[in-house]
Amino acid sequence: MADTFQILIDGHEAIAHEGETILDVLRRQQVETPTLCTHEHLTPAKACRACVVELMGSRALVASCERKAEPGMDVRTDSERVQNARRGVFELLLSQNDVSTAPALAAQAESLGADPGRYRGQRYEKGFFDDNQLYVRDYDKCILCYRCVEACGPDVQNTFALTVAGRGFDAGIAAGFGGALPDSACVFCGNCVAVCPTGALMDRREHNLRAEGRWQEDRYDVVQTTCSYCGVGCQLELHVDRESNEIVKVTSPMDHSITHGFLCVKGRYGYSFVEAGTD
Amino acid sequence: MHESVLLRRQTTPALDLGSYLASGGLAGLKKAREIGAAETVRIVTESGLVGRGGAGFPTGRKWDSVRTASDPERYFVLNADESEPGTFKDRVMIDVDPFLVLEGVLIGSFAISATRAYIYVRGEYRREADLLQRCAKELEAAGYLEGLGPEGRALEIEIRHGGGAYICGEETALFRSIEGYRGEPMSKPPFPTVAGLFRKPTAINNVETVANVPDIVTRGASWLRSLGTERSPGIKLYSVSGNVERPGVYELPFGTPLRELLELAGAHDLQAILLGGAAGTFVFPQDFDMPLSYEAAQERHATLGSGALIAFDHETNLWRVAERLGSFFAHESCGQCVPCRVGTRRQHEMLEALADGHGRGSERDLLARLGQVMTDASICGLGQTASTAVRSLLDAEAKGLLAV
Ligand code: SF4
Ligand code: SF4
Numbered sequence: 001m002a003d004t005f006q007i008l009i010d011g012h013e014a015i016a017h018e019g020e021t022i023l024d025v026l027r028r029q030q031v032e033t034p035t036l037c038t039h040e041h042l043t044p045a046k047a048c049r050a051c052v053v054e055l056m057g058s059r060a061l062v063a064s065c066e067r068k069a070e071p072g073m074d075v076r077t078d079s080e081r082v083q084n085a086r087r088g089v090f091e092l093l094l095s096q097n098d099v100s101t102a103p104a105l106a107a108q109a110e111s112l113g114a115d116p117g118r119y120r121g122q123r124y125e126k127g128f129f130d131d132n133q134l135y136v137r138d139y140d141k142c143i144l145c146y147r148c149v150e151a152c153g154p155d156v157q158n159t160f161a162l163t164v165a166g167r168g169f170d171a172g173i174a175a176g177f178g179g180a181l182p183d184s185a186c187v188f189c190g191n192c193v194a195v196c197p198t199g200a201l202m203d204r205r206e207h208n209l210r211a212e213g214r215w216q217e218d219r220y221d222v223v224q225t226t227c228s229y230c231g232v233g234c235q236l237e238l239h240v241d242r243e244s245n246e247i248v249k250v251t252s253p254m255d256h257s258i259t260h261g262f263l264c265v266k267g268r269y270g271y272s273f274v275e276a277g278t279d
Numbered sequence: 280m281h282e283s284v285l286l287r288r289q290t291t292p293a294l295d296l297g298s299y300l301a302s303g304g305l306a307g308l309k310k311a312r313e314i315g316a317a318e319t320v321r322i323v324t325e326s327g328l329v330g331r332g333g334a335g336f337p338t339g340r341k342w343d344s345v346r347t348a349s350d351p352e353r354y355f356v357l358n359a360d361e362s363e364p365g366t367f368k369d370r371v372m373i374d375v376d377p378f379l380v381l382e383g384v385l386i387g388s389f390a391i392s393a394t395r396a397y398i399y400v401r402g403e404y405r406r407e408a409d410l411l412q413r414c415a416k417e418l419e420a421a422g423y424l425e426g427l428g429p430e431g432r433a434l435e436i437e438i439r440h441g442g443g444a445y446i447c448g449e450e451t452a453l454f455r456s457i458e459g460y461r462g463e464p465m466s467k468p469p470f471p472t473v474a475g476l477f478r479k480p481t482a483i484n485n486v487e488t489v490a491n492v493p494d495i496v497t498r499g500a501s502w503l504r505s506l507g508t509e510r511s512p513g514i515k516l517y518s519v520s521g522n523v524e525r526p527g528v529y530e531l532p533f534g535t536p537l538r539e540l541l542e543l544a545g546a547h548d549l550q551a552i553l554l555g556g557a558a559g560t561f562v563f564p565q566d567f568d569m570p571l572s573y574e575a576a577q578e579r580h581a582t583l584g585s586g587a588l589i590a591f592d593h594e595t596n597l598w599r600v601a602e603r604l605g606s607f608f609a610h611e612s613c614g615q616c617v618p619c620r621v622g623t624r625r626q627h628e629m630l631e632a633l634a635d636g637h638g639r640g641s642e643r644d645l646l647a648r649l650g651q652v653m654t655d656a657s658i659c660g661l662g663q664t665a666s667t668a669v670r671s672l673l674d675a676e677a678k679g680l681l682a683v
């Protein structure tokens with residue numbers, strides 16, 4: 001085939017397709033690669049640097065989630081430099097963030113052998129915002145992966161309510177001009193919540209249940225249904241507590257051909273009518 | 280004694296077009312028009328001129344790839360966002376010879392057939408921005424921009440002011456800033472010559488670089504090569520500050536021993552110098568005989584960078600200097616990537632502890648380790664070099680070179 005070619009991964013030949021990133025090839029080869037900011041439906045932000053690989057001939061390491069594979073590339077994922085850099089990224093994040101609601105981050109850190117106590121210093125304290133009925137923002141947990149900004153912006157919603165403000169360690173996600181969400185352009189689609197990898201953005205109900213110590217993943221069944229609000233017919237996943245029969249969260253499958261995991265405010269949050277008659 | 284070229288109008292600056300013309304100005308532009316764009320680029324390539332902003336990329340090669348790009352929309356950008364600590368040569372260059380700088384811009388724009396030329400001036404350089412604006416207007420009024428653009432159209436020049444962010448001197452962040460976005464660096468590749476400003480082929484050059492161009496075009500490639508060393512042809516401006524009697528901007532051919540520059544500036548009995556700006560390295564007296572050339576610097580794992588030189592006497596606590604550099608990087612990191620955003624903060628915290636003398640003992644190892652992570656994994660040059668000076672200090676300390 002004209003649009004496939006070979007690259008080297010840790011000395012082994014692998015097939016790459018035109019347009020694929022190095023990460024795409026690594027995943028197909030089942031080379032475990034830590035990632036935090038990249039997301040299947042969003043433009044690579046290349047911000048976290050967890051996925052870096054060594055590309056022979058390139059001075060610095062490159063982000064595999066962003067860099068397109070090119071014929072003849074010689075990629076190393078198992079070198080000391082790569083391991084040290086990846087571990088460093090997680091150690092730096094562990095030194096600043098509360099990762100209690102980011103199990104994927106914590107698990108990747110552990111498998112890299114990251115030492116949570118390596119670096120000490122000022123924590124990332126950007127505050128907890130509880131300013132609307134649908135979701136809360138706990139920015140002490142934010143790793144600035146840019147996913148919410150991209151989902152709110154040109155990649156999905158085109159609403160542009162969220163942006164990065166400030167710079168360096170003081171950079172943080174801001175709604176509107178740093179004010180409350182209801183005063184911003186936010187339309188409460190919750191698509192930022194859907195892509196947030198750290199739990200910094202969390203649906204109101206999940207947040208409340210967690211705060212009350214009543215969030216129990218193992219009690220929730222996923223029920224597939226179709227949204228009843230409009231003719232688009234988005235696929236919904238209702239996360240239902242099988243004991244109380246209560247809906248605790250609504251999502252859409254990321255691999256669904258219509259929604260790609262994204263919904264509007266009604267589909268994601270307008271479900272209380274279902275429960276209205278259940279008492 | 281080297282006779283000034285770039286700074287030849289230092290004593291009598293030509294601040295209006297009349298006096299610039301009277302002192303031989305615009306001969307380079309005239310010649311470029313006569314020989315055409317391709318030949319102009321060839322001469323610049325042959326001269327061996329490389330970027331003076333710090334990266335040292337061959338100017339002619341840059342221009343050639345933009346000139347031959349298939350996209351008819353392309354830009355010339357003058358990077359006058361001089362922000363490297365200890366660097367002020369571009370400001371002096373503009374102050375003493377704004378028309379020479381603009382002539383370089385005109386020749387460069389003509390050489391690549393630029394749709395438009397942008398001049399991005401550091402926000403604090405208000406006076407320089409105004410000066411360039413006024414001089415550009417004079418050139419326009421006198422018809423010198425005619426025929427320089429694509430298909431014989433007049434060249435448009437637009438001056439932009441930086442907003443006070445060091446990172447906007449990084450070329451891709453500078454493009455974002457001109458485009459109206461947050462100044463955040465993008466990944467390279469694609470390089471600016473392929474997808475630069477507005478994702479169009481772009482030639483971006485430093486002030487000092489373009490100031491070399493008029494003379495190269497009039498006097499020929501061999502003229503630049505007659506100065507300097509074989510691998511670093513030409514002349515360089517140095518910004519000298521710190522514990523010296525005569526701080527200022529000095530122009531010297533490449534290959535001049537560092538010691539000679541220090542003597543010119545009136546330096547005595549130094550502990551060390553910081554060469555190449557915040558992202559440079561500390562150089563100690565044992566290396567003061569090194570020639571100032573790209574190759575000699577590289578051999579010593581040092582860098583000329585933008586040509587900044589800050590001198591420190593024996594009273595100076597170099598860990599305090601490193602702490603100030605650390606604070607600078609932490610303040611100027613754009614915040615986009617983890618190694619730099621969090622790393623520069625952690626680095627500064629540890630440097631503070633060392634400078635204040637209440638470290639826990641683990642800082643030195645951790646700084647070296649963190650430095651490697653930042654160098655390897657950061658997106659852009661800021662994060663990649665934010666630990667360079669610190670690591671050179673660690674080396675020097677291990678060799679017992681520190682006075683305090
Ligand atoms: S709030 Fe979540 S999605 Fe947004 S940048 Fe922070 S961690 Fe990423
Ligand atoms: S290295 Fe620093 S300045 Fe450069 S992109 Fe990353 S955070 Fe921004």
Ligand code: FES
Pocket residue numbers: 034035036037038045046047048049050051052063064065066
């Ligand atoms: S996953 Fe590649 S940089 Fe974040």
